[in-house]
């Protein structure tokens with residue numbers, strides 16, 4: 612039986628290599644269920660979510676990591692988010708058919724970069740720009756790790772209607788104290804990992820995939836961690852957004868449409884604010900109303 616919606620971390624004995632394997636199942640279907648994009652666009656979203664879940668859990672963040680591609684191509688917007696508690700959400704939007712499915716990603720998105728944001732709850736989130744090179748997201752992200760001074764990282768990603776999955780290997784600085792350090796292991800396990808097939812990542816249990824790939828290595832597996840779909844939208848957040856429009860603009864929308872209706876693009880939740888709700892939003896936060904009366 613395949614264990615679903617799980618992330619599994621592993622290491623190799625006496626080796627400066629760590630890895631993770633993830634399977635997104637129900638969490639992935641929940642992320643994709645409102646999408647009207649084509650299969651190919653949805654597969655890109657699934658791969659982005661798998662990659663981000665893996666990358667976010669290599670970082671000790673208390674917050675979220677966001678991957679965003681925005682362009683003018685057939686697939687013009689992709690957003691994937693992974694939080695430190697392994698809550699996920701994502702969306703992909705498509706405005707035209709993909710005429711050449713084998714085209715490089717820069718053409719499919721009409722964009723030249725991936726923006727990665729790490730929001731650690733600090734005032735200023737960290738933002739990294741990844742050139743959108745090659746034909747797969749794994750390729751683009753690996754290229755980024757090669758160019759930047761981050762730990763060498765390899766990724767294998769797969770996605771279909773049922774699941775999205777990924778495998779990550781990362782080379783750590785070698786521990787000087789390890790007398791039996793196996794310095795060749797990075798190359799060796801990369802060669803082994805490169806034989807993984809998409810079907811294996813999607814259909815098999817994580818333990819079975821690792822056994823098939825690395826059965827000659829001595830490994831340590833950690834406890835599997837659950838992954839889940841979780842949208843962070845709320846009525847309060849939408850209220851804050853309406854407040855940021857200002858009272859005049861909010862009244863204009865009410866006058867034209869009767870209501871302010873907002874659909875969450877991640878989970879399709881619908882939030883309605885009528886004229887009374889809207890007036891109340893501004894009444895309770897008006898700085899004049901909040902000031903004590905002076906006599």
Ligand SMILES: [Zn+2]
Nearest residue numbers: 842844875878
């Ligand atoms: Zn939502």
